[in-house]
Amino acid sequence: MTIALPALGVPRKHKIDLSWPILILFAAVLCVLIILPMSWLFYYSLVDRSGAFTLGNFETLFTDPVFVQPLITTLILATSSSIICCAFAAPMGWLVARTDIPLRRTVRALVTASFVTPPFLGAIAWELLAAPNSGLLNKIYRAVTGAPQDEYLFNIYSLPGLIFVISCYTFPYVFVLLANALDRIPGDLEDASSILGGRTWTTARRVTIPLALPALLAGALVAFLQAMTLFGSPAILAIPAGFHTMTTKIWSLFNYPPKPELAAAASVPLLVLTVVLLRAENLILGRRGYSVVGGKQGDPRLIRLGALKWAALAFVFVILTCPVFFPYGALLNATFSRVATSFVTFDNFTLHNIHFVFFELSATKLAVKNTFLLGVASATIGTLMALVIAYLTTRRAIRGYRALGFLATAPVAIPGIVLGVGLFLSYARPPLVLYGTLWILLLAFVTIALPAAYQQLQSAFRSVHTDLEDASRILGSTRLRTLRDITAPLLRTSVIATWCFIFVGVIRELSAAIMLFTSETKVISVLIFDLNESGDLGAISVLGLIMLAITFAVVIAVNRIPGFGDARLRNA
């Protein structure tokens, strides 16, 4: 590491030091993205309608049952989802990463499929499946058992139903974090354990699992934050059930007459809780880090499951029916059925829904175009920003890199809907009116994506051990040439993965978009949400499948760009 420091020996008196302008530029951009909307948010939460200082908004928030109840509900929801996600994702991640379970690639691909499924679409699909009376699964249950019409097995319009659906589309985060961590634990350590006489299970217990624990904790936290800040699923399932979560409550405060002060105040607990949890995670994990892709590496060793592997595979597929097989089956069925929750037969087969979405629904074209544009733009800008910042911070290329890294990570603490409220308060008024343009959505999407993109590329930079760069520098290459010949090829996969990750994130995004859209800047997620309001389930199914087709087409196309090699969509 020390060998290649540029300052040694090479006097640079004729060169302008670019580090300050770069730092200032990026810091300024990040401030605009984060600090401005958050300042407005805090300002609004502390004033009344006439603009005078007050703590009244917070008093209302913590005393009025209309707000206290959603707050409690949200905490229950987030905690339960987090526990459920870990309980299912952890064994699954371990099976896929560390055992000889069959069809591992297929399983990972299916987890990816559940990851790219927007949670609100999943929630609607589960309405089709498990609404107490019309749900397909309940119909099957009644048909099989002969139970009376008003009996049901599942009721998706309930808190447990909501927790279940949120877990379905949050567990991929935990799975991917954990599976990737397990992938990276080098076989050497396990070999060492075996050589010292540790049996398979002892090694797993004393080496593998402790090394994976930080990832599990991080996964639990991500799941908690996701469940706490989701907007779509609760809006779709909680309101029919007769309760609010914090996000739906915040949204409802923008109903006429809008109460932005209260909405701002209601956003603050979400923000504070997120910050506290992230700090706690940091304290627990400390500054542990692993450089595992070095010049030398041992492959992970797979545990042989023997006959158990079929049972394990069955377990994994049963889990995957919930986020993938059942919901997509239900959406496909609703696409071709006259009645969304009747099984398609010769009698009620119809192409009407497809015709309606493509030839009658006048918002389709605009929404698809906006979504596609925003997805590509946010992914490109977000990846470039994350790439530069990650390079500057991991290689400590400029002074003040820590501040930069902090700013890039900070939005992780801002839930989508809170950011939406903040951006709306900041940019719906002069001097800078961005509300009503795609720019404000772009700002929101890039901000939301930045922390994960930055973390991903930062860990990519870190995992490319400086040994390799140092070797290149020792052999006489310049810094740029090293970047081009050594670092860039090694990072290619990560860059593509990051780009896809942001793109998918934009497609899934609803909570910020719902605060920031106008009729001309509508995206597919908002369109689907509107269609759900009026119960047009057939049209939603078609749009949902289109959305998915776009996502997969783009992800596959990006991975096929010549010279970019092959990268799987995975998020570290």
Added chain:
Amino acid sequence: MTKIRFSRRNVLKASTAIAAGAVVARIGAPVRPAQAQARTVVAEPITPALIEAAKKEGKLAFYTAMDLPVAEKFAKAFEAKFPGIGVRVERSGAERVFQRIGQEMDSRIYAVDVVNSADGAHFIVWKRNNWLAPYLPEEVARHYPAHYYDPDGLWVTTRVWLSSLGYNTNLVKAEEAPRSFADLLDPKWMGKMVKGHPAYSGTIMNATFQIVRELGWPYLEKLAKQRVMQVQSSTDPPKKLALGERAVMADGNDYNLIQLKEAGQPVEVVYPAEGTPLVTGPSAVFKSAPNPNAARLFQNWLHTLEAQQLLVDFARQHSVHALVKEKPGARKLDEIKLWKDDPVGVEKASEEIKTRYAQIFRV
């Protein structure tokens, strides 16, 4: 605004029976000629010049609360009649449309050309804000009763429909079906009903206002104890009924139910014994319309006999156009005991209704 509503009330008084505190409006009844009221705006026909100017703009944004397939049907019929002018339908519940337009206007985003709402109260606010453009289509002046359009031509009543009850005929036998609001409080409907939400739907806002006026809040408090499934738009309860998700609809559009029934779905409309909330849906052109000519052409066409007949035949709502023919066999409005709509009252009470409703129903 107040003036018209007063004149309207007089008309209603002249032709209605007042019984047991419920005012029964007769929409289908003969109406007074339009001259009864002083007009300040000239009625405009569809001229070749208007069509030409509209085609140059080539598009318009139609914000509406009517059921999406209905709105798209109008859009497509207009596009077929005037090729080269695309209509983009922006549909959501009337209260959300209202909030959206307010939010956009506050930020000086001028996107809406024509609006058709399900809540007449909104037009009071928009008129007060001076956001509406005066434009009186010729057929409106000629064939519409005067109390169904603004004397300054700022809005025209496009459609009339009811918020009814209903049931799924597979799940409920006709003789056991509820006949009145009071019937809905029977414990046997516990957990079996669905209704819309007044903070999202203009129909439900108006229906809730009339229910509170006629039956009082205690009725809704009792209804809330029945564990009613709460959806948003008034177009959704009929669809939930058709799916069989709930057996009985406590409020929602009667026109969606009629459409579904005619399409062979197992649903039936019930007009409650106490009276049925009546809803009127006016349309207006915005002053700030980005496509002013296309907007006027659309507003004009929307109130022609052609479009109004479509409203009756396809959308299964009621028209106030004098020449429109009722669909054979359809239930006429004067056969139904109706409650009177009152946009002025709704405008004053809407915030209280939203707050109180949220307390009672918890969402």
